[in-house]
Amino acid sequence: MRRELCAALVARAARPDLVFLTGDLGFGALEPLRDALGARFLNAGIAEQNMIGVAAALASEGLEPWTYTIAPFCYARAFEQIRNDVCLHRLPVRLLANGGGYAYGVMGPTHHALEDYGILSTLPSLRIFVPAFDTDVAAVVEAAGGDPGPAYVRLGRGEVPAGCTAPPYAPWRRLRAGRGPIVVAVGPMAGLAWSAFADGTEDGPEVWAVSELPLSMSPPPRAFVEALSGRTLCVVEEHVAQGGLGQSLATWCLEGGIAVAGFRPVAAAGYPSGTYGSQSFHRRESGLDPESLRQRLSA
Amino acid sequence: MARRGHTLRAETPPHGAVPAGLAPLAPGLLRLARWRLLAMHRTAGVGHVGGNLSALDAMMLVHHEMLADADRFVLSKGHAAGALYVTLWSRGLITDAELDSFHTDGTRLPGHPPARGLPGIRFGTGSLGHGLSLAGGLALAARLQGREGRVFCLTSDGEWQEGSTLEALIFCAHRRLSNLTILIDHNRLQGFGTTDEVASLDPIGRVLAGFSVEIREADGHDLPAMRRALAPGTDRPVVVVLHTVKGHGVPAIEGRLDSHYLPLTEEQVQAAILGDAVLGTGENA
Structure with a gap:
């Protein structure tokens, strides 16, 4: 960028x-x-x-x-x-x-x-x-x-899935509609999550991109709130879980009385193998890749 | 006039005229400010008074004789907040009643200058090593905006152990921020020892002379000497090493390490105000 x-x-x-x-x-x-x-x-x-x-x-x-x-x-x-x-x-x-x-x-x-x-x-x-x-x-x-x-x-590095066009900028954007779990991805993780489910059916996940934090300054829009209740929430972020959007959204749901069916955060795991490599290598080690995301939501 | 940075005693230039709207600092007012500072600390029952007393004379001189509307002052050694509050009181910017709230619940006058809400205080400080960057930014802003105006930054001597202070000095010297004057309150005592014992930079004037700054030195309790040393610089920042005494004016604590933290006793305050050293507990108490 x-x-x-x-x-x-x-x-x-x-x-x-x-x-x-x-x-x-x-x-x-x-x-x-x-x-x-x-x-x-x-x-x-x-x-x-x-x-x-x-x-x-x-x-x-x-x-x-x-x-x-x-x-x-x-x-x-x-x-x-x-x-x-x-x-x-x-x-x-x-x-x-x-x-x-x-x-x-x-x-x-x-x-x-x-x-x-x-x-x-x-x-x-x-x-x-x-x-x-x-x-x-x-x-x-x-x-x-x-x-x-x-x-x-x-x-970071913006990644738009092949064949897709990024929608105009907004703090919260729905990238993909779907009746399945709600996937919320922070920043460039949005492109990765979008690509993971781009070819799915209407029963697949609904994918949102978040580009402004914290929630107190940039709260979720009404459409997100209405979509979330009763569905599984998956937050994808290239950031450690502690202090990340996943924790913030979980607290926000509790405070707002929003009952989700499940909570499946995917966050940066650090350096689990003790070895180093490309950004893609570290993402894969954390489960931050399309295949891992699909498995995470199918489990 | 020195063109390369080096310690300079005999060549200090004559001081400039007092700007319009300001008046020469009367010794009586300086004495009154010292008494008010002691009374305020005594009322609050808090320490840190030693480093306030070493810095008070310079702070009063700068605020009364040099700080016009276009000028800026940054107290980098935020633990001298009491001296700053009293200086602002002496200029009518803080009321006497408010000084009595120092260090109490609900006060606007905490132990280090707050970030917002007080006239005459642009930045909250207290963590050492921040003020010189802020002052350098103010000096740079004046240059970028084509404004006149000097920036004064009062640091402690111990805070030159902070790496960020040296980052700031490198920046200010490299940018030749000649509208910046850095005062060092060189009282030679820090939190848990003398500056020489803990991490010596002595002689600090000669050490800093390696940077592209103009070094001057003065007795930090001698008003005429400080007036000369604080005259505007030429083409680079001016660093004024002020040789001061921690606890200046309170015989019982002058030059003593414990004046950094311990509160004053009533007897010590009275001895200082009355000028009666016998009432004090003495240098070796």
């Missing part, structure tokens, strides 16, 4: 208050943005804590800062700056985090982001965006840029 991100920000570059800070990343992707912004494009160096503190101060002066780095270097390395400097002050800093989940694959676990939105969901006023498809990115940039509070954008 980096190319789409760059294009969306270049389109926004005419806004005089926009300032872009990168933690020394973006080579081979963000050069057009650098050229468009000139002095308002800053390479803040390999110093993410400082970058986010600086961005908070820029926002406090009415500027529109966007920070960019690999996801774990943002939410994990600079968590206290996000908590104290950005969120306690409710400052509109947009945190762009590349490589959600296992996206950095065989680069290894230091570069994976398996617990980002769970941790960040605990912070007040922070809206989290997880675009599902490449075509979502422009709308996400517009939404995050227009939000009066802080935002975290988890970027």
